[in-house]
Amino acid sequence: MNTIIEKYYRVLIADDEKGIRDLLKDLLEGSFYVSTIDRGDTIIEELTKNKYDILILDLQMPGKNGIEVLQTIRDLKLDIVVVVITASNDVQLAITSMKLGAYDYLVKPFDTDKLLVILKNIVEKLDLENEVNELREKVGESFRFKNIIGRSPKMQRVFATLERVIDTDSTILIIGESGTGKEIIAKAIHYNSNRKQYPFKSIDCSTIPQDLIGSELFGHEKGAFTGAIARKIGKFEVASKGTLFLDEISNLSFDMQAKLLRVLQEKEFERIGGNEVIKVDTRIVAASNRDIREMVKQGTFREDLYYRLNVVPIYLPPLQERKEDIPLFIDYFLNKFTTEYGRNISLDLQSRLYLTDYHWPGNVRQLENVIKRLVLLSTEHVVKLDIVKSVLEFEEYNKPKATIQDTEREHINHVIPEDSVNSKKIQDSESQAHQVKTLDEIEKEYIEKMLKYFDYNISLTAKAINVSRKTMHNKLKKYNIAIKKTVIEN
């Protein structure tokens, strides 16, 4: 036993028979902190006074019987795992106690090995729970409101609205252009709400094929359809008591919209292919980069669902409309990436002004990418305007997603920030289809700019754009770029 248990959990043994108390104490001491108690009516007091992880509970005790103790534990929501011990003649009682939340039961006289196996399982369960809790705390920590930037009046208004509704169960609809922070706000809502100790789950309705969304959301039973080889628990169920983030909800098919509406109204559903009615208490936060009202007018989004979702609308303004936040974002991301990459980089005043005045079509996400690239690219401690401009220019060229061939994509991945290459916004790519420059041309220009910036030092340039020297030479050859030190400019 000692070898299995690394952490010491606290066990309370409640039995009126001294022989059993002593036997169990001897058995478990060394692996647990063990205390004993001999009366039923003092158990609850002991559990609330001292922290215990496991209770071994004899069902027949003077003062208060075990079933009553279990009921009280449940009513007080005490966080403890209970193993019940019962005399052989009342197995029915044991079953009742399981229904009341006991973890397992043993019938007297029992084999101590059996108890050890049960305890081993409990320890594993507790270890796992502790791990998950620690993780949650960590994740929760990084999503406090304090990590969300927004001093501008428009963002202050967003925070004020959130403050009012965060601890209610209200559905929240976040509308904002791509990159305005819909997801980070959705997480902030969850991790600042009284649901934070329960799961936050998200589903992106724009990337999951529509015929799979139903089973993602509601789950399915084994054999519900071809390929359903096992039961699957849907996100609605997993996130019960927590929050479910429905991202890009405008992409939901009409059929799925109807199913979602029903769950929002009735707070229950059946898994696909199942009859059991599953009741859930899942808070919904939805997001869209399209104006859903327009879609309602056009008849592509159900009006009733829109009203259900739009209980608390949050509109995230484009970055351009909250310019006073840009300097904060610059410092925030500079700090983030210099720490992450262990570099000491700052921006000169001109660069800062230029970035603050830029129109940021890709909003905060684009600003974040630009700062990241500057931190990675810069060989000097202070970044100057020309490299800022060149990175931004590259960003501008970097929009035509549909024209990128997969083979080309692989080939140019090192110069294009991954987020924009893999972007799922097909609308964007269609509107950019008139793009005239080829990717080769863009890459050529980029390399030329970088070479110039690094004073035609091939090693430095290769390092800065994250390719090997060999690749760099191949590219120079491919694009016919001559290395000349053009020192005299005027």
Ligand SMILES: Nc1ncnc2c1ncn2[C@@H]1O[C@H](COP(=O)(O)OP(=O)(O)OP(=O)(O)O)[C@@H](O)[C@H]1O
């Ligand atoms: N107010 C903010 N404070 C700090 N970081 C932010 C803020 N807004 C956005 N970000 C950061 O900008 C990036 C984009 O934000 P997010 O993914 O939440 O946007 P989005 O609206 O969901 O974008 P998309 O429509 O592209 O999915 C993320 O890295 C996020 O952490």
Ligand SMILES: [Mg+2]
């Ligand atoms: Mg998003």
